[in-house]
Amino acid sequence: MEIKDSKYVYDNVIQIDEADSSRKYLAKVFTWMFVGLGISAIVAFLIGPSILTVIQDPITGKLTGLGYLAVFAPVGLSMALSFAASRLSYPAVVGLFVAYAVSIGVTLSILALIYTASSIFTVFLSASVVFAIMAIAGYTTQQDLTKFGSVLIIIFIGAFVVSLVNFFLGSSQLDYILSFVFMAIMVGLTAYYIQMLKRIGAGLEYGNAESKKLVIIGAFVLYTTFINLFMSMLRIFGDRR
Numbered sequence: 001m002e003i004k005d006s007k008y009v010y011d012n013v014i015q016i017d018e019a020d021s022s023r024k025y026l027a028k029v030f031t032w033m034f035v036g037l038g039i040s041a042i043v044a045f046l047i048g049p050s051i052l053t054v055i056q057d058p059i060t061g062k063l064t065g066l067g068y069l070a071v072f073a074p075v076g077l078s079m080a081l082s083f084a085a086s087r088l089s090y091p092a093v094v095g096l097f098v099a100y101a102v103s104i105g106v107t108l109s110i111l112a113l114i115y116t117a118s119s120i121f122t123v124f125l126s127a128s129v130v131f132a133i134m135a136i137a138g139y140t141t142q143q144d145l146t147k148f149g150s151v152l153i154i155i156f157i158g159a160f161v162v163s164l165v166n167f168f169l170g171s172s173q174l175d176y177i178l179s180f181v182f183m184a185i186m187v188g189l190t191a192y193y194i195q196m197l198k199r200i201g202a203g204l205e206y207g208n209a210e211s212k213k214l215v216i217i218g219a220f221v222l223y224t225t226f227i228n229l230f231m232s233m234l235r236i237f238g239d240r241r
Contacts, residue, residue, distance in 0.1 A: 025201025025215065026139075026194075032219030033226070036101040040227075043105025044112060070110065071167075073103040081220050090212045097216050104227055111234065119239040126237070127230040131190055138191030139198055149192030156185045179235040186229035193221050 054066050077100040085093050112120065138145065159181050166174050197218045204211050 019202070021204055022198045022201035025204055025218070026197060028215045029197060029201075029218035029222060032097070032216060033223045036097060036104075036219060036223045037226075039098060039101040040105035040108055043102050044108035047106065047109050070103070070106045074100060074107060077103055078220075078224060081217070085213060085217055088213075090216075093213050093216045097220055100220065101223070107231075111231070114240060115234060115238040116241055119237070120234065123234045123237055124230060127226065127233050130187060130233075131226050131229060134187055134190035135194045138194030141191070141195065145192045145195050149189060149196070152185050152188045152192065155181070156189070159185065175235070179232045182228060183232035183236065186225055186232060189225050190222075190229070193225055197221070 054064065077096060081093070081096050081100060085096070088096070159178055162174070163178050163182075166178065200214060200218070204214065
């Protein structure tokens with residue numbers, strides 16, 4: 001990234017006030033986040049009625065190969081975006097983000113078969129309100145949330161590993177406890193990530209490929225946080241069919 005200095009002239013790079021830069025960056029991040037949510041909703045609506053016959057063996061009741069792919073595809077795509085985005089081109093990063101949103105749409109279609117439509121809608125609105133409140137808190141707070149966020153990320157990794165093990169163990173009680181843990185983590189991480197993205201936006205120079213990728217990465221971070229918050233709350237408060 002180039003160093004700002006009045007002695008130099010930058011071609012195709014726009015430099016603006018830090019506060020305006022943060023707002024501009026976050027506006028683009030949220031726009032892409034909503035695009036991801038829209039893609040997921042469309043996919044869930046289109047394939048929802050037929051997904052069960054594809055992911056579950058009607059005789060054994062166990063997941064098929066495509067079922068396991070549907071479960072673990074978001075994890076693989078998430079890791080690809082997290083660790084390889086800096087080495088990929090902007091179109092490739094956008095493609096991964098869209099693929100991730102599609103995979104989450106498949107997951108949501110499965111949830112629609114488990115929970116009632118009314119409870120999904122209610123929990124979605126509740127998660128949106130909680131997310132919005134914590135996003136405002138993270139944007140406006142003067143307290144540095146770096147250490148707080150680092151601790152939450154460590155706890156999240158631990159809880160995620162436990163959840164993977166429990167996927168094969170099938171303990172409903174542990175799954176219920178983990179839902180509360182994930183919900184608490186996502187509430188805190190929402191504020192932390194918003195503050196982090198605000199700071200990134202303040203020092204961002206627009207007009208190059210790197211800044212465009214950072215918008216997609218920011219959208220992926222918030223999108224993933226919101227989806228995890230929503231799914232955790234749905235497991236706790238959702239009404240099963």
